[in-house]
Structure formats: structure tokens, C-alpha cells
Amino acid sequence: MIYILHFIYSFFATLAFNVLLQAPKRVYILNATIGGFGWIIYKYLVFITGQTVFASMIAGLFIGLFAGIFAIIKRIPAITIYLPSLIPLVPGTGIYYTMYYFITQDLDKASAKGVETILMAISLATGIFIATNLVNILNRIYRIKIKRQ
Numbered sequence: 001m002i003y004i005l006h007f008i009y010s011f012f013a014t015l016a017f018n019v020l021l022q023a024p025k026r027v028y029i030l031n032a033t034i035g036g037f038g039w040i041i042y043k044y045l046v047f048i049t050g051q052t053v054f055a056s057m058i059a060g061l062f063i064g065l066f067a068g069i070f071a072i073i074k075r076i077p078a079i080t081i082y083l084p085s086l087i088p089l090v091p092g093t094g095i096y097y098t099m100y101y102f103i104t105q106d107l108d109k110a111s112a113k114g115v116e117t118i119l120m121a122i123s124l125a126t127g128i129f130i131a132t133n134l135v136n137i138l139n140r141i142y143r144i145k146i147k148r149q
Helices: 002-020 025-049 052-074 079-085 092-103 107-148
Strands: none
Touching (some): 002 025, 002 079
16 A cells, blocks of 8 residues: 555656656656656665665666657657656655765764765666666667568
8 A cells, every 4th residue: 555655656746847847748647657666666676675776776777668668659758758757766865864964963874875875876877877778779679670571
């Protein structure tokens, strides 16, 4: 039940950022669904493994794969899909707590939270990078097969 609530919250957060980022209206629901499932994958993997960095990378990989596939299908740039879909995964609380610990002079917690936040951001970017390249390779293979026929 808790995962359904998490999906609903992240769905509407992604939907709101679609409007804010001026994504095409025809992909609002698609982006929100991808963002919701990306968040569910992240939360589930954190629950199972306890590792936020690994969960961020797998969720970023999922979002990147589906953004790339649907960008080809819808004939729009992939960034219009994966940018709003990544919003629930952005480590905003990590940045907040890093600054909070710096202000309160708790440098051990600040450095630990800062490193974790940076690693989460890098893992999201890595997941998107891998997925984008994978989709591009598969798209080229598919186009080469079509030309040969």
C-alpha cells in the first residue's frame, strides 16, 4: 500500500514539473508514469539493499531506457521525457542536510551526507548515460536491419 502512495506522490510531482519545464502536453502522462515507476524502483531497491547510490543508478537506468524508447516512438527529444521523470530522484534532501550539518558545525555528518549526495547524482547521470547509449545502439541496429530488407 505504501508503494501505491509513493507512486501517486511521485506521479503528481513529475506531472507538475512537466508543466514547469514546458514539456509537450502529449507526454505529460507518459512522463509522470515513468517518473512514478522510477521512484518506486528506487524506494524498493533502497528497502531491499539499503544502498541509495546503487538504487539511484538502477532507477536512472530504468528512466533512461524508457525515455529513450518512448522518445523514438513519439519522435521527440529524449530530454523532454527523462528530465521531468528524474525530478523525484534528485537528491534534494541530501543537499539540504549537507548544508544543515555545515551550518550546525557537524562536519562529520556534513561530509558523509555530501559524499552520499554527490554519489547519488553521479549514479543517476551514469544510469541515464548507459541507457541512452544502449538505446542508441539498439536503434542503429534496428535501422540497419530495416535498410537491408
